[in-house]
Amino acid sequence: MDILGIETSCDETAAAVVRDGRKVLSSVVYTQIPLHKPYGGVVPELASRAHIEKIREVVREALDRAGTKIDAVAVTYGPGLAPALIVGLNAAKGIAMALDVPLICINHLEAHLHTPFLDTEGEIPEPALGLVVSGGHTNWVYMPKYGVYETIGQTLDDAAGEAFDKAAKLLGLGYPGGPIIDKIAKTYEGKDYIPFPKGRPREGVSALCGLEASLCVSFSGLKTALLRYVQQNGGTAKLAEDGEIPRIVASYQEAIVGALADRTATALSRHAAKALVVGGGVSLNGRLRLALKETCDKAKVPLYTAKPCYCGDNGAMIAALAYFRRNVSGAEALKADVHPSLEVGE
Numbered sequence: 011m012d013i014l015g016i017e018t019s020c021d022e023t024a025a026a027v028v029r030d031g032r033k034v035l036s037s038v039v040y041t042q043i044p045l046h047k048p049y050g051g052v053v054p055e056l057a058s059r060a061h062i063e064k065i066r067e068v069v070r071e072a073l074d075r076a077g078t079k080i081d082a083v084a085v086t087y088g089p090g091l092a093p094a095l096i097v098g099l100n101a102a103k104g105i106a107m108a109l110d111v112p113l114i115c116i117n118h119l120e121a122h123l124h125t126p127f128l129d130t131e132g133e134i135p136e137p138a139l140g141l142v143v144s145g146g147h148t149n150w151v152y153m154p155k156y157g158v159y160e161t162i163g164q165t166l167d168d169a170a171g172e173a174f175d176k177a178a179k180l181l182g183l184g185y186p187g188g189p190i191i192d193k194i195a196k197t198y199e200g201k202d203y204i205p206f207p208k209g210r211p212r213e214g215v216s217a218l219c220g221l222e223a224s225l226c227v228s229f230s231g232l233k234t235a236l237l238r239y240v241q242q243n244g245g246t247a248k249l250a251e252d253g254e255i256p257r258i259v260a261s262y263q264e265a266i267v268g269a270l271a272d273r274t275a276t277a278l279s280r281h282a283a284k285a286l287v288v289g290g291g292v293s294l295n296g297r298l299r300l301a302l303k304e305t306c307d308k309a310k311v312p313l314y315t316a317k318p319c320y321c322g323d324n325g326a327m328i329a330a331l332a333y334f335r336r337n338v339s340g341a342e343a344l345k346a347d348v349h350p351s352l353e354v355g356e
């Protein structure tokens with residue numbers, strides 16, 4: 011079964027064709043990063059207009075490269091920016107109607123958790139622990155069976171990607187911050203890390219989300235600690251002049267990675283998972299991959315991460331998950347609307 015997947019939830023216009031939920035026949039991603047760069051973040055109105063301009067070309071290219079007959083159309087319907095999601099959903103409805111094939115609406119976060127299985131063969135492990143680390147989300151998800159999702163932990167404020175992006179903005183390093191910090195942190199060879207807070211909320215059940223605080227993270231204190239450090243040490247320009255930026259970003263990255271690895275270890279100790287499955291743009295981070303590998307080795311479970319080209323937003327993950335979700339679609343889906351605040355498992 012060959013499915014066309016369309017993704018426009020944020021700042022990537024993407025389309026792909028995937029066979030039987032695993033084999034990627036084509037994947038086209040047009041990124042709007044240069045468009046949003048001057049603003050240091052995604053501007054929804056601009057994102058929506060750029061999706062409208064590009065969607066036709068991106069879908070055309072994905073179909074041409076795959077060169078196959080399409081059996082269904084899948085599309086992200088949430089979570090994401092409403093004006094951006096609408097573009098993809100409407101395009102998908104039109105294509106599904108024109109081709110007279112089913113339309114399948116897909117949860118973007120659940121799709122991120124499928125990315126490690128793209129272009130692979132073999133059994134998908136279950137039960138598994140999922141970790142979504144992206145620009146807008148940080149979620150630990152227990153999956154007793156493939157396709158069943160129970161959120162067991164999350165961030166109480168900023169997502170990990172957001173924490174990277176905000177720090178880079180504060181230090182005047184550019185946008186998006188994650189890859190820039192990852193690269194600069196590698197140039198710091200010392201181990202004299204600044205002791206930034208590790209984002210551990212108080213024990214008990216979090217009043218903010220109703221989940222166990224020991225499985226949650228909070229990055230707002232870390233952000234403030236960075237701001238204070240910069241202010242107390244003469245400001246960004248002085249720190250850059252003194253060659254201090256690599257040590258600062260390496261320390262900041264260590265705090266985020268440490269928090270993510272620590273909560274993952276706790277989650278693995280409490281849930282009988284046969285694997286850790288990681289998805290989302292932040293999973294490109296070299297230091298995080300290393301720390302999660304160590305965590306998994308200790309817990310004696312394999313780590314599943316995606317190929318770099320599938321970590322950020324893409325259409326392949328949408329088309330792939332749709333193959334396993336095709337029972338929840340059909341003609342009714344043509345009436346579907348976007349769900350900007352959709353949660354995992356909803």
Ligand SMILES: Nc1ncnc2c1ncn2[C@@H]1O[C@H](COP(=O)(O)OP(=O)(O)OP(=O)(O)O)[C@@H](O)[C@H]1O
Nearest residue numbers: 144145146147171186188189192291292294295323
């Ligand atoms: N090497 C890296 N290290 C750390 N963070 C990274 C790296 N590469 C990308 N990121 C971060 O990943 C985020 C983008 O990931 P992604 O595209 O999955 O998020 P999103 O789709 O915007 O959010 P969501 O999936 O929650 O809607 C950005 O915050 C970016 O800074």
Ligand SMILES: [Mg+2]
Nearest residue numbers: 144145322323
């Ligand atoms: Mg995403």
